[in-house]
Amino acid sequence: MWLPVLGLLIGLLLGFMSDIRVPPEYSNYLSIAVLAALDTLFGGIRAHLQGSFEDKVFITGFFFNILLAAGLAYLGVHLGIDLYLAAIFAFGVRLFNNIAVIRRLLISKWSDSRKKA
């Protein structure tokens, strides 16, 4: 449980310390990629709690989603359609769904453990 949190903290620290900044014209892509990554992470947690976790799906999902989201945004820029909205919508809805499922699973786990006690 603590290892992913530690990883997140180290990642944040590295990111802040490295002082890397993306040119403003690419910051859109990065924000969509962050959303995709968040979605994958929460999807992974949900799958883990439901016992249906598969590492290949998780890893490929992470990179594929990021690339797909950034690719959609890129295509949208060149076609003049705000395609990144599709990615934001899809990931946003999934994010909420996943978090809701995680919450329910945690609550049921917690109440089960209380009943046993």
Added chain:
Amino acid sequence: MKDKPFMFATIALILGGMLAIQFETTNNPIIRDTRDLWELRADLEKEKQRQQELNEELQRYSELLNKYKTEGKDEKIEAMEKALTDLKKQAGLTSVSGQGIVMTIEPFNDGLIGVDRPQPKIDPDMLRRLVNELNRYDAKEISIDGQRIISKTPIREVNGNIYINNEPISTFPIEIRVLAKNHEKLHQKIIASPAVEEFIREDFLVESTPSHKVILPAYDKEIKVKFMKPAKEET
């Protein structure tokens, strides 16, 4: 299955890095310095001059402070009074005189105005621009139609009339008096300035005459200070 926490940790690490970079990017975006060599030199020169000015100011104030500290009571009051008069002079509360220029603005009378052309009208923006330009050409003090321009002077249009210091300015010609260290130079510069050209375009005749003695009236209204409080004395 043992690798699961590591996998999560790796993904979380990448996500953390991305989040941090995105944060950095949105909070302090990259601002490119596009100044060329000459602009850099000019900026450096400006900063140097500013440094010199600040140094001079610092020296002046430390001298004043020394004076307050070392001298007796009467002299202290005298020094304070002197400082007060200096400040009043700076704020424009005293009448001043010196060399400068006298400008007059009146409608250009070519016999056509009133026939098929309406009487030209002064826009407050034109006056503001003129004041800005005078200040840019090193004008020390300015008055327009007997109204001293201080740092808080409003120039507005109310019902078609121009109001300066909340007083309507009288009919043409409008007289602008300006004090300057180098009045000849100011005269040359202002005659060819874009602000004056703007007046000419609007059918006004603008004249400027350099003079060795120009008298400017004092600002005669009360200056409202809204956001300043007396400083607490250091203990």
